Amino acid sequence: MKRWNGWGDDNTGYPLPQPAQAYLEQKLGRGSAPPDVALETAVRRVPAAPLPGHPLITTDPVDRLLHAAGQSLGDWINLRGGTVPCFPDGVAYPLTEDDVRQLLAYAQKTGAMVIPYGGGTSVVGHLSAPEGDRPVLTVDMGRMNGLIELDQDNHLADFQAGVRGPDLEAALRARGFTLGHYPQSFEYSTLGGWVATRSAGQLSLAYGRIERLFAGGRVQTPEGDLELPAFPASAAGPDLRDFILGSEGKVGIISRATVRVTALPERETFLAAFFPGPDSGMAAVRALARSSMSLAMLRLSLPEETATNLALAGGGRLIDLLNRYLAWRGAGPDKCMLLYGAVGGGKEVNRALRRAAVIIKEHGGVPVGARPGHEWRKNRFRVPYLRNVLWEKGYAVDTLETATTWSRVEQTVAAIETALRDGLKESGEQVHVFTHLSHVYPQGSSIYTSYLFRIDADPGETMRRWQLLKGAASRAIVRCGGTISHQHGVGLDHRSYLAAEKGTLGLEMIRSVCKTADPAGIMNPGKLVP
Amino acid sequence: MKRWNGWGDDNTGYPLPQPAQAYLEQKLGRGSAPPDVALETAVRRVPAAPLPGHPLITTDPVDRLLHAAGQSLGDWINLRGGTVPCFPDGVAYPLTEDDVRQLLAYAQKTGAMVIPYGGGTSVVGHLSAPEGDRPVLTVDMGRMNGLIELDQDNHLADFQAGVRGPDLEAALRARGFTLGHYPQSFEYSTLGGWVATRSAGQLSLAYGRIERLFAGGRVQTPEGDLELPAFPASAAGPDLRDFILGSEGKVGIISRATVRVTALPERETFLAAFFPGPDSGMAAVRALARSSMSLAMLRLSLPEETATNLALAGGGRLIDLLNRYLAWRGAGPDKCMLLYGAVGGGKEVNRALRRAAVIIKEHGGVPVGARPGHEWRKNRFRVPYLRNVLWEKGYAVDTLETATTWSRVEQTVAAIETALRDGLKESGEQVHVFTHLSHVYPQGSSIYTSYLFRIDADPGETMRRWQLLKGAASRAIVRCGGTISHQHGVGLDHRSYLAAEKGTLGLEMIRSVCKTADPAGIMNPGKLVP
Structure with missing residues (x-):
């Protein structure tokens, strides 16, 4: 059954190896969570x-x-x-x-x-x-989760918008197609939710963000239905799809969505490489993002995340060997792990990965083959389950994200990490912080930071810690000129930071669209633009 | 000097060979235009x-x-x-x-x-x-036409929005970059105009439409400036760039625009092939649009346009030889010419074109090499000059365009062409109509139709003919479910067809955005959404 107060199905666990627990104790002190309310x-x-x-x-x-x-x-x-x-x-x-x-x-x-x-x-x-x-x-x-029509002639699929990721992919795959949209929430999140929050999937480098995949549909508003025809492209004034993408339920309810689908690829391959440090790693992913080779994923873990991932994997002889091999090849304590992958025809995938390997080596990267990529692929939707077990061990985990131009990535990562790491100094609590870049563009990158801290016996104190940290990190993002969200949206938690990037006039424009469809302001009140 | 009542510089001509004139006389009758008002x-x-x-x-x-x-x-x-x-x-x-x-x-x-x-x-x-x-x-x-900053670190360029195509490309090329946006109006149209009308360039298959290239900037409105930060991507609510793209001057004046630029490609190559008929040609471009090879252009002239282009090229021995060779290879009177091209590194371009040739041959296409592509490239911005000389010979030329899904392309082309061809029957005038597909997508294609008819001695009668034809073709587009514009916008001429695709509520949403920035309604009155 789906957990009511945690992530995912309660039959699915994510056991934490003993060395991983020791690693966290060393970082944060011993944790302990108060019993959950039944x-x-x-x-x-x-x-x-x-x-x-x-x-x-x-x-x-x-x-x-x-x-x-x-x-x-x-x-x-x-x-x-x-x-x-x-x-x-x-x-x-x-x-x-x-x-x-x-x-x-x-x-x-x-x-x-x-x-x-x-x-x-x-x-x-x-x-x-x-x-x-x-x-x-x-x-x-x-419960509005069915495939209405798969239009094979036009590579379009029309779904009821409440369809979840696995059901959507199953319906398409049975007929030889894929949407290729895999946010980490894939197992539970819905097509309508992806559109309403401008979601980005793990393979967005190949398939594009939901903005590119969402071709049209129907939005039901208090003022009636808004029909969005699925043109391949149009210059007939502003595109109304873009009034709905990111509308977070404030314009209406997305009841059906037409998406652009692709023939199922022959192959998906994910490989890994290590770089001596963040500079060489970032230079490599930037070069890869700007190359015209058809990669599907680039995900660079910065040093602290790389170390944490290796520790959470449970250490052991294989990890030791890998660490020694990498150190011998020049990738020591500051090493950064890159996961990269390609999807498509067998020859294409091989060619893209071969060309990627050249750029990786030019930047001092050390390819280590398919094993970490294989592990990532296997666990790509299981990572959120880690939150359950960490909570039980007494540690709260949160993640936050932004996107910014390449020249600001380093300072933005530093500002976010410092804000978090020092965020609980007053109470003497440690915060363990690590970051990866998971969506890269020729112009810049997303920044995805995870942080862990100890849960207090008093839920009010845990909440206070979280709000302190979230606020400090959000202010750091705004100060550095990043967007308050690259892939999760605004909701309640980001709304007070929105004016910094939209401006007063921009917020009024968004409000005017919502108000036109919902004059009484009944739709998702308080969210996005209160 | 720029012509005040025609296209382009008055030192640039586009001489019409004698056989081309004979071809038109045979199609439309002898033309004669009344003298222009001085x-x-x-x-x-x-x-x-x-x-x-x-x-x-x-x-x-x-x-x-x-x-x-x-x-x-x-x-x-x-x-x-x-x-x-x-x-x-x-x-x-x-x-x-x-x-x-x-x-x-x-x-x-x-x-x-x-x-x-x-x-x-x-x-x-x-x-x-x-x-x-x-x-x-x-x-x-x-006169606001300067490069403000080329940000090489982030592949972004910030321009004053009045910059024209050639000045923009010159500023970028001098530093090793390109925008890659080449609408046919390139020599005169401006960056701000491209954004305001959702322009598509000839190489949009490689570089994307202006929607993809426009990263941010500033819009000056009666209610103050709207700043659009150039994030690589964002999920922070609706994207305000999309409120400006296609806004046609009704929100404000785009004063500066930041664009995503690319390193200048090593090579640009354009080739041609002929198909026996429209079915094989369209099947081929659809397959090419869905392949993951990196082509930069696919432009398929349907039979009438293919014949017209060959005739306007002046016939002669070379064209005769080509026609005979093609007939021998199976591409006879219904033949369709495909121009296709790739840009990028030398090896990449070769590989993309080689793979394209395989798909072309699978669909019965006959490659004819680089000469037509070379001619196209040389004349890519000169075609509008043909309108001047045709007018002088007594023929009015107009073009119109739409986009629709693949399964509707054939019927939409037929409906538009029939509406135009029969549009002046009541006055016994002929209309010469031909079509190409110039922007193809996995889901569908643009349709670009040209039509010629005789100018009357009375400008009022010529206007009446044009309005009859334009109205009939626009109604055909709406009837077939196409968008009223794929690349030119709405303005005055398309506004009465807009409700068919936006709906009443959708039009109100667009109006509400305009009104927020311009409560008194002073910006470009009567256009887009009156």
């Missing part, structure tokens, strides 16, 4: 719902608890500590677009606010119910 | 301007006449017949962003409406002054 206890804290009855809506407190939060660390702290501040008053599971239309009409009539809900994987507070007197209805799109 | 006469018809004085604004009637129209066929008919209905009351040539700010303040104070003007190459009526009592100020951005 589901039954949490459910008892859900207040009675003031929502008028409707055949499509349940007010069952379990449904309401399960839809009260997403997957941000703040959400976790609230769920596990029993401190979720607000709950939706009802949850609906529409099966058809007509159901969605009825639910929007109901909300308009009753004055309820509407929170669209895809897979529940938001890490920035998209799903939280706002405080206040107005009733709140969460619309869970998870 | 510049002096046209200038005398420009009425006195009611505009209050301002040091940055000239009310000289020559300036006002030269800014009264673009390059649509309707514009030509009016310019050459002396029937331009309205003129801007003043023209300003700002040199700095502060000048632009002053001009917008002046417009707000005096109640003037503002038409942003780039290179004057609009073919859809973007530049026409509206009728009515309110004064109209055209802001010609052509």
